[in-house]
Amino acid sequence: MHAILVLATLVKCLLIPTYHSTDFEVHRNWMAITHSLPFSQWYKNATSEWTLDYPPFFAWFEKALSSMAALMDPDMLRIQRDPLFNETVLFYQRGTVIVSELVLYWGLCRYLKVDRTTANALMVASVFLHPGLWIVDHIHFQYNGLLYGILVHSLVEARKQRYLTCAALFATLLNFKHIYLYIAPAYFVYLLGAYCFIDGTSKFSVARFSATGAVVIAVFALSLAPIIYTGQVPDLVSRLFPFTRGLCHAYWAPNIWALYAGLDRVLIIGAKKLGWAYDVAAVASMTRGYVGDTVFAVLPTVEAFHTLIITVLVQMLVLQVMWRKPTFDNFISSLTLCGFASYMFGWHVHEKAIMIVLVPYSFMAAKSKFHLRVFTILSSAGIVSLFPLLFQIQETPIKVLLTSMWYMTLFPGLCYCLQTKLRELLSLMECLYIMGLLLVGIFVTSGHHLIFGDQYEFLPLMLTSVYCAVGVVYGWVMLMYAHLAQL
Template identity: 55%
Template sequence: MKKNLLIFSTLIKVLLFPAYHSTDFEVHRNWLAITHSLPVEQWYHENTSEWTLDYPPFFAWFEWALSQFAPIADNEMLKVTNLDYASNETIYYQRTTVIASELVLFYALLKYLSVKNDTIHKIVVLSIFLNPGFFIVDHIHFQYNGFLFGILILSIVLIHQKNDLASGIVFAMLLNFKHIYLYLAPAYFVYLLRAYCFEKVTNDCSKFSLARFATLGASVAGVFAISFGPFLLLDPIGQLSQILSRLFPFTRGLCHAYWAPNFWALYSFMDRVLIFCAKRLGVHLNEEAVSSVTRGLVGDTNFAILPNISPRITFFTTIAFQIPSLVRLWKQPNYENFLVSLILCGFASFLFGWHVHEKAILLVLIPFSLIVGNRKEYFDIFLILSVAGLYSLFPLLFHWQESVIKLLLYIIWLFFVGFGLSSE
């Protein structure tokens, strides 16, 4: 089954090579060029393209590693000034790197099967590896989410195996590949603090271990030191401030250019409805606010009727909705409660976070897949969330040529998961 799964999925992905690709394709081509052609100290300063490097250092080194093989396909892709360059060789090379990087996800799922090897979890593994979200976002739209979720699942498997310290180290590595996984960090922080840093004395009593806390802290700090170290050695203050300004661009609007289906999208929509009503009633409104719509790159959204929302408000709202699951996790730091808290932390961040991308729904759906077989209630919620969440990715592919592909992937996957899991 394992070999057939890999061959089958690879064939489908290769057939998608000629499909539409988004601006994210040019983003990653530009990052290949930056990391290959420029010295390290310029990576986070280069701005010839509007698609500047804005992922953490481990991902920059990942792009550097991929760029070492790029000349075999087409050396022109590695020129920083070759904006929007997309030769067939470049397209095939970059799409091949996505498929190759997904071997990390495949390996992680095999490790998961080594601890959960019954029929229902085999179906779960199939549903994750063949999730239409990965096909849409990675293999057509163009990103590397499969690779990153592979690292996340490895970290989760390590927690299931009670190897908490290793899990924390792997998750710290993930944060240094892509900082969106900070959405899930509260669940990791609470679990590792409670389960690893408190040693059991009796069944009802545990004692805080300063040695374990120091070991965990030093391990995580060590990962960040390896990640940021090469940049900080060059210019400690200048490089750090520049990297952080790229990673956390709070000048971007509340909502992404394409609204993620979350609370702030409803909030923005309600403001538009109230504008319409106010105009009908002859109420004078600020024209700048009326003409302000969500902006994907720069500028905050100004609301005409409802109060404006700041990053601070979204931060505290998100934390408030994460707290209940974190409290339960603190009281009962077991594997299932950790996964539930991980899912709810991701969901709260998706619903209330600042400038949330529609693709962030995968941060909820992929971890949710791992517990869907535990209870019927989980399965019912997961199916509803998958129907809505995957459908919300459809506008990413707006050409008619991809319409049949995304619909077929969506319907077949929902039928397979719905029938397969409900029958177990």
């Protein structure tokens, strides 16, 4: 693992000058807010459009980063409406991502000590070298490595049956980024079944339940008490849960709603030819931008409460297995599927959220041929769905090379460990689907421009989203079937 750390760090350093998204300015602005303003103004300041919209622990993390940034260049911490970018900002922020990802490295090393099989060692290394993390963190720019590191540490504690530490770490994670509410039901049921019910019996321990609750409440109190004291609760809630946004992001995350939206587009064509009634004003709504209610021209409009009901029902179904048998393997499977349910059916899901499925499911992929098969399909579709984040042509060789090397190392190695021939891992249709991803990539990169020129600008993103959604939905159905077969 140490050699992998050194090699990965060197490559990440080479990626420093590559493309970066608006998230670069988002996090710089958050550093400026936490450094220059009193705590009482952190969630109120709106000088820039990139307001602070993560929970308090992440805000304090930005505060710590700003303290070091001030020693390098105080101008980096100016609060201003327009973006600020220079070489100091570039190198400092890229460096903080690389350093913070050591939390993930440490967690993976701890996980490997619990299970030292060759297959698990290969999978652990693959998580640290995951193309999704390279794309989202080290090029596009975010701090997911730090957050998934905390998640892995909590999984290690769960596997070691240190349940209170597991609960404390997950509560900490929730106060770093609230997207992990997706998997909170899995933690609740697992801790309840594995810890609060003594030794798998029906004997419920009030003391253990109280201790778990006290640990979680203590973490949330540490995070939220200053928010309550300074009267920022309404500001925090409105920023963490912006329900004014539409069902789909500007680029549709490849989930069930991408297929729904894609079907609506197809039906529009049919409506025009057959004279059906449709909402003309809705035709452009799906590519309108970041905010606004998403409506459909032909199909019924989906509201936020619809997505909430579907997500909760699917999660409740998933959790039945762990409730009956709260083992660690069922915990990982349920955790993955709870995150998957939110990704599949949630409101305004971002494409980057696929990582909340791929990272925990990685730890299942080394256990059987079936899980490796599903993981192959999900990884293929999930990683390709992240490619549009790096839309500049000069980043194309980088994302393709990183992904190809990861694939050529991981999957043959895991097949060998599981005594499975690589050519027998997938069915013919599954192989053809993955080959289709290559064709989609070629079309998006060059084929669309050659065929259509500047027309149909929406088509590359729509095609990527819908095609990747087919693989993601297929993988979800397979995993759900295997999970629920235990009932």
